[in-house]
Amino acid sequence: xxxxxxxxxxxxxxxxxxxxxxxxxxxxxxxxxxxxxxxxxxxxxxxxxxxxxxxxxxxxxxxxxxxxxxxxxxxxxxxxxxxxxxxxxxxxxxxxxxxxxxxxxxxxxxxxxxxxxxxxxxxxxxxxxxxxxxxxxxxxxxxxxxxxxxxxxxxxxxxxxxxxxxxxxxxxxxxxxxxxxxxxxxxxxxxxxxxxxxxxxxxxxxxxxxxxxxxxxxxxxxxxxxxxxxxxxxxxxxxxxxxxxxxxxxxxxxxxxxxxxxxxxxxxxxxxxxxxxxxxxxxxxxxxxxxxxxxxxxxxxxxxxxxxxxxxxxxxxxxxxxxxxxxxxxxxxxxxxxxxxxxxxxxxxxxxxxxxxxxxxxxxxxxxxxxxxxxxx
Numbered sequence: 350x351x352x353x354x355x356x357x358x359x360x361x362x363x364x365x366x367x368x369x370x371x372x373x374x375x376x377x378x379x380x381x382x383x384x385x386x387x388x389x390x391x392x393x394x395x396x397x398x399x400x401x402x403x404x405x406x407x408x409x410x411x412x413x414x415x416x417x418x419x420x421x422x423x424x425x426x427x428x429x430x431x432x433x434x435x436x437x438x439x440x441x442x443x444x445x446x447x448x449x450x451x452x453x454x455x456x457x458x459x460x461x462x463x464x465x466x467x468x469x470x471x472x473x474x475x476x477x478x479x480x481x482x483x484x485x486x487x488x489x490x491x492x493x494x495x496x497x498x499x500x501x502x503x504x505x506x507x508x509x510x511x512x513x514x515x516x517x518x519x520x521x522x523x524x525x526x527x528x529x530x531x532x533x534x535x536x537x538x539x540x541x542x543x544x545x546x547x548x549x550x551x552x553x554x555x556x557x558x559x560x561x562x563x564x565x566x567x568x569x570x571x572x573x574x575x576x577x578x579x580x581x582x583x584x585x586x587x588x589x590x591x592x593x594x595x596x597x598x599x600x601x602x603x604x605x606x607x608x609x610x611x612x613x614x615x616x617x618x619x620x621x622x623x624x625x626x627x628x629x630x631x632x633x634x635x636x637x638x639x640x641x642x643x644x645x646x647x648x649x650x651x652x653x654x655x656x657x658x659x660x661x662x663x664x665x666x667x668x669x670x671x672x673x674x675x676x677x678x679x680x681x682x683x684x685x686x687x688x689x690x691x692x693x694x695x696x697x698x699x700x701x702x703x704x705x706x707x708x709x710x711x712x713x714x715x716x717x718x719x720x721x722x723x724x725x726x
Contacts, residue, residue, distance in 0.1 A: 356398050359441075360391060362434060366424075369431040379428065386424050393417055394438050398445050410446045414455065417442060418462065425466050430473040433480055436463035440484040444491030452495075456488040525687040527574065529627050532684065533596070533634040534570035538563050540599045540637065584626035586610050586662075590647070593633040597645055600637040602666075605646040613649055613716075617660055621714035624688075624695040625662045628712040631684045632664035640668025642707060651716055659697070660716035667707040688712070 369375075370383045397413045421435035436459055443455035460481055467473035467480075545559035590606055597604035607613075614622060629647065636645050645666045652661050689699045697714035 365431045430470050437484045440488035444488035452492045530573045586626045589626040589629045603644045607649045616717045621695040624691045632710045636666045640666045642666035642668030659713040662712045665709040
């Protein structure tokens with residue numbers, strides 16, 4: 350309704366043809382044909398301008414404009430110079446409905462046709478300049494309006510796309526967090542449940558301790574899931590090393606872990622540390638679940654590479670299973686894919702694969718020296 354109103358307002362400038370029909374000396378037949386022609390012109394103009402931007406093909410638009418121009422020419426030649434104003438509307442419709450590359454040719458052609466008719470009909474040259482300027486300026490202004498509308502539509506679509514991408518990214522984050530959190534916690538609960546079942550007949554005190562550990566792990570898993578859902582989950586490497594010790598020991602795997610990781614974390618970004626912590630959790634979880642290993646070695650050290658200093662975490666086992674993050678077919682699974690995405694967002698890399706006596710996962714993140722951090726600040 351608003352668009353129709355704004356389009357119809359400018360029809361007030363058709364007062365010259367209307368006045369000519371009301372008080373001109375055209376006879377009954379000429380007057381009737383004039384009203385029919387004016388009505389057809391207005392309907393065609395309104396339909397063309399109103400539907401601008403709805404994806405019509407250029408052939409349809411060009412055909413409609415040619416029809417308007419032909420009808421205007423016939424009315425001017427039949428009824429006189431008062432009808433030259435119709436070409437102003439043809440020019441405006443050309444600017445509104447045609448793409449810029451076509452409108453830049455349609456506008457001068459329309460103006461030239463109007464000028465030619467002005468010199469053909471009697472007294473047509475008197476108002477030629479007063480009509481040429483609105484025709485050219487109005488058509489040029491409508492091309493700008495058309496481009497503005499197309500830009501606005503593109504911005505709205507881009508905004509919707511950004512919102513969709515943000516929602517997808519949040520779903521991926523939540524999926525990664527839940528996979529890593531629940532995989533580790535449920536694996537530990539399963540191991541301790543099996544231990545409690547084996548201890549229950551002969552060693553009820555030890556079985557009770559395992560059940561207490563299961564309760565503690567379950568409560569902590571619930572807290573972690575809540576934090577992951579709200580987006581506040583940021584694991585620390587030291588706490589994940591402690592959890593790895595508990596999980597590997599419960600699975601009967603001899604664990605070799607770094608003693609003091611905090612001394613190596615100076616200058617490491619929180620996101621990078623969190624990516625390493627997630628990598629350690631996923632690697633240890635899969636060692637427990639898939640590898641069948643007897644020994645697992647975790648190393649954390651700084652290295653100087655061609656890309657700069659990095660903090661490197663390596664997890665190596667001597668098992669014969671599928672290895673961390675492997676899928677059912679032995680290929681990369683969700684765990685390994687999620688780790689690679691986390692590390693890439695932190696500027697790091699991930700290498701994982703079989704070695705001679707097991708499986709090895711190496712995660713690296715940028716780790717500037719403390720002096721570099723101070724100078725950068």
